Amino acid sequence: MDTVGSEVRSKIMRSVRSKDTGPERKVRRLLHALGYRFRLHRKDLPGNPDIVLPKWRAVVFVHGCFWHDHGCPRSTKPATNAEYWVEKIRKTKLRDRRAVLELETAGWNVIVVWECGLKDASALATALKESIERRDRKPA
Numbered sequence: 453m454d455t456v457g458s459e460v461r462s463k464i465m466r467s468v469r470s471k472d473t474g475p476e477r478k479v480r481r482l483l484h485a486l487g488y489r490f491r492l493h494r495k496d497l498p499g500n501p502d503i504v505l506p507k508w509r510a511v512v513f514v515h516g517c518f519w520h521d522h523g524c525p526r527s528t529k530p531a532t533n534a535e536y537w538v539e540k541i542r543k544t545k546l547r548d549r550r551a552v553l554e555l556e557t558a559g560w561n562v563i564v565v566w567e568c569g570l571k572d573a574s575a576l577a578t579a580l581k582e583s584i585e586r587r588d589r590k591p592a
């Protein structure tokens with residue numbers, strides 16, 4: 453299934469091919485191409501979400517697979533200093549969980565985009581649109 457039109461798709465493909473390939477920028481461009489308005493890094497919200505869509509009361513976190521322990525091949529830990537990484541990432545995951553809980557309690561729709569999911573821009577665009585516009589939610 454595909455909910456993204458061809459005009460939007462070409463816009464998305466252009467945005468993904470551009471030089472500026474930071475994961476968060478990619479997601480921002482995609483959301484922009486889909487016509488969403490958003491704000492960045494709301495410091496007043498738990499976990500300081502990367503992208504905030506006030507109209508949809510949705511927040512988006514763009515997570516690096518390694519740092520947030522996605523469980524995909526990209527999140528494999530180095531063999532050296534194993535204990536250090538385990539502890540560091542355990543703390544990150546704890547912070548993530550707390551932020552999601554606090555945001556959801558406050559009525560926010562929390563969407564997590566994983567770095568490895570950025571490869572398929574079209575699929576990501578569809579998934580984002582569906583997550584943001586979940587049927588049980590209405591724009592403000």
Ligand SMILES: [Zn+2]
Binds near residue numbers: 525526527566
């Ligand atoms: Zn991943």
